[in-house]
Amino acid sequence: MAKKAEKTIEEKLKDLVALQNIYSKLDEINKLKGELPLEVSDLEDEILGLEKRVARLKEDREDLEDVITTQRMKVKESEALTARYEEQLNNVKNSREFDALNKEIEMQKLEQQLAEKRIREAEEQITAKNAVIEESEEILKSRQADLEVKKKELEKISAETLKEEKALAKKAESKRKGVEERYLKAFDRIRKAYANGLAVVIYERDSCGGCHAKIPTQKQVEIRQHKKIIICEHCGRILVDPELAEAIA
């Protein structure tokens, strides 16, 4: 209905291409930012997990150290008892007492051996734990370094792009004013329908640049004539020829 400054189809197509270019740039910025926050939070999760793992391993190691301390005390105790019993052997009065003392000594030696075995086992376990702790701490360090880099990258992108985003949004807004409502509606609808956000595509090598469906020769001619707005029969995207797209790029 609006009959202000009647635009030619070619001009309308150019507006749509320009609009698409603006939105594609915005999409690119958002994509760049969109992956980084996720990568940052993934790294933060992984670091938290690693920190917990290292803490748990260190607790295990402390428990093992406690085992060693206790068993060393037992060794000392057994040694002291053995020494005492051996001393008493010098003053035995009868063979029954002699046998009883020898039995005690033998038992203390077995106790001592058992304690020493437990110490060795705990020491071996500590060595194994240390290797795992060291390995986990290495990974942790490298993840923390990655996180620092990603965080800085994100901060930089956010600061740098904010201005650009605002400028592009403003540009899109003013461009939209020059495009007919029905085209805008179609444009927005198609853009939303596809993950790559492309509503206007170039046809190349006889195919739609959006869905790669073959375009009939007659349609190709029409696209090049810029007399009609041609829609891909398969994906609904607006088709333009490379020359026209290049004129605005």
Ligand SMILES: [Zn+2]
């Ligand atoms: Zn298509």
